Amino acid sequence: MAAFRVDIDENRSAWTDDKAPYRPEPPLATDIEVDVAIVGGGFTGVSTALHLAERFPERSVAILEARHLANGASGRNGGMVLNWVNGVERGDPERARRVYEVTRGGIDRIEALVAAHRIPGVFRRDGCLEVFTDPARAAAAALEAEWLQAAGVPVRFLSPAELARTLRIEGAAGALLDPHAGQLDGVGFLRGLKPALLARGVRIYEDTPVLSVREGATCTLATPLAEVRAAAIVLATNAYTPHLGYFRSGILPLHSHVVATEPLSAERWAELGWRGVAGFSDDLDRIAYASMTPGGRLVFGGGSNTSYGYQYGGDTSWRGTPSAGFAAVEARMRAYLPGTADVAITSRWTGPVAVTLSRVPTMGVRGEHRNVYFALGYSGHGVTLATLAGRVLTDLYSGDDAFWRGLPFYQQRLLWIPPEPMRWAGYHAVTALTGKSPRRRL
Numbered sequence: 313m314a315a316f317r318v319d320i321d322e323n324r325s326a327w328t329d330d331k332a333p334y335r336p337e338p339p340l341a342t343d344i345e346v347d348v349a350i351v352g353g354g355f356t357g358v359s360t361a362l363h364l365a366e367r368f369p370e371r372s373v374a375i376l377e378a379r380h381l382a383n384g385a386s387g388r389n390g391g392m393v394l395n396w397v398n399g400v401e402r403g404d405p406e407r408a409r410r411v412y413e414v415t416r417g418g419i420d421r422i423e424a425l426v427a428a429h430r431i432p433g434v435f436r437r438d439g440c441l442e443v444f445t446d447p448a449r450a451a452a453a454a455l456e457a458e459w460l461q462a463a464g465v466p467v468r469f470l471s472p473a474e475l476a477r478t479l480r481i482e483g484a485a486g487a488l489l490d491p492h493a494g495q496l497d498g499v500g501f502l503r504g505l506k507p508a509l510l511a512r513g514v515r516i517y518e519d520t521p522v523l524s525v526r527e528g529a530t531c532t533l534a535t536p537l538a539e540v541r542a543a544a545i546v547l548a549t550n551a552y553t554p555h556l557g558y559f560r561s562g563i564l565p566l567h568s569h570v571v572a573t574e575p576l577s578a579e580r581w582a583e584l585g586w587r588g589v590a591g592f593s594d595d596l597d598r599i600a601y602a603s604m605t606p607g608g609r610l611v612f613g614g615g616s617n618t619s620y621g622y623q624y625g626g627d628t629s630w631r632g633t634p635s636a637g638f639a640a641v642e643a644r645m646r647a648y649l650p651g652t653a654d655v656a657i658t659s660r661w662t663g664p665v666a667v668t669l670s671r672v673p674t675m676g677v678r679g680e681h682r683n684v685y686f687a688l689g690y691s692g693h694g695v696t697l698a699t700l701a702g703r704v705l706t707d708l709y710s711g712d713d714a715f716w717r718g719l720p721f722y723q724q725r726l727l728w729i730p731p732e733p734m735r736w737a738g739y740h741a742v743t744a745l746t747g748k749s750p751r752r753r754l
């Protein structure tokens with residue numbers, strides 16, 4: 313049985329501000345037996361629980377969350393709700409259309425849940441931009457937009473002049489506009505779904521870290537006060553998963569740094585040149601991303617050479633210098649949006665991203681008894697993909713996975729990443745020499 317270090321830090325992101333005080337569900341205090349035990353209460357765990365409860369109302373489902381719902385990346389991200397799968401080439405038109413349609417279905421699901429469960433002010437869908445800082449990459453994107461449109465993918469290329477009417481970004485050579493992307497407040501969304509989970513009989517145990525997993529026809533999960541016996545388990549722990557002993561050689565948990573500004577008025581946003589778009593990301597290796605909260609705050613994040621901490625980068629094994637990561641992000645924000653020079657930063661936080669070497673995530677089932685379900689490694693498109701994961705895993709659980717076969721993330725084999733200390737040394741050597749994170753194509 314693999315032992316887990318219980319050292320997950322608390323979510324202190326701007327998404328937790330201005331919320332009603334949160335009342336967590338009590339921790340698991342007595343032994344239980346369930347059909348499915350889900351480890352982790354982020355988008356993956358919650359979406360899986362909801363799908364299972366809708367499809368199999370007679371089965372018992374429990375979520376075990378080390379801290380509170382939306383404690384991990386789901387409550388700390390940049391808020392961008394994007395189509396596509398990071399790491400997948402767009403070369404083949406039919407494949408591009410299919411991948412786009414599948415991810416668009418994931419965003420439709422978010423939109424439908426927000427409407428069905430009346431969760432106000434957490435979601436907008438007025439499009440996101442991929443901004444190109446390099447003229448050659450912008451020219452390639454303009455051509456790409458043409459064939460993508462012909463293939464049925466509704467992205468549009470904006471010239472620098474067109475872009476300036478939507479978003480004034482210093483140094484931009486053009487952008488791709490995806491009109492079906494948007495922005496989500498993950499904390500508001502997942503807390504807003506909690507009543508629906510409870511009403512459908514999903515048991516939620518918060519402040520309940522899973523300390524170890526013993527696989528078998530019935531799996532046993534140890535928590536501080538009690539054990540869970542489950543016919544199937546779901547690893548919904550994304551970047552934290554290596555601490556449970558799984559996918560240690562498959563993912564690199566990197567820390568992305570994020571800052572949020574003070575709230576800005578609509579006039580101030582217009583002065584900054586930001587109109588009618590939910591967010592943008594750039595075209596650099598360490599992607600910068602930004603979105604505007606419903607309260608008018610700018611959330612801006614990105615990676616840097618300090619993103620990986622020794623031994624799978626758990627939150628307290630973090631050995632980098634956080635201030636350098638925040639300084640890099642803040643400098644990029646002020647360079648892209650010079651009008652923010654006098655805007656105060658009022659929040660700073662980090663969160664773990666599970667990066668695979670190819671950047672392509674994986675979703676599937678494993679174990680001698682084929683009862684350990686998993687979905688992880690989403691890199692930069694996790695808001696959509698982790699929400700989609702619930703449907704993928706529930707289909708797989710039901711025995712009907714036909715729809716997902718052939719999609720790039722389905723049962724994807726992860727490329728091998730060496731163990732520590734080679735991993736840490738290799739990561740820092742590559743980033744220091746190239747300024748880029750290690751990456752390999754599938």
Ligand SMILES: Cc1cc2nc3c(=O)[nH]c(=O)nc-3n(C[C@H](O)[C@H](O)[C@H](O)COP(=O)(O)OP(=O)(O)OC[C@H]3O[C@@H](n4cnc5c(N)ncnc54)[C@H](O)[C@@H]3O)c2cc1C
Nearest residue numbers: 352354355356378384385386389390392522663693694695
């Ligand atoms: C700073 C940052 C910015 C990002 N920006 C974007 C963005 O703009 N757009 C986008 O699409 N994606 C973004 N992402 C990625 C996206 O947020 C994630 O891919 C997605 O939220 C993953 O969801 P998840 O439920 O799989 O994992 P998580 O949200 O990390 O949930 C895992 C949960 O498991 C719990 N847990 C861990 N170990 C245990 C254990 N042993 N026992 C019990 N519970 C445990 C954790 O507390 C956590 O709540 C960003 C990520 C970060 C960190």
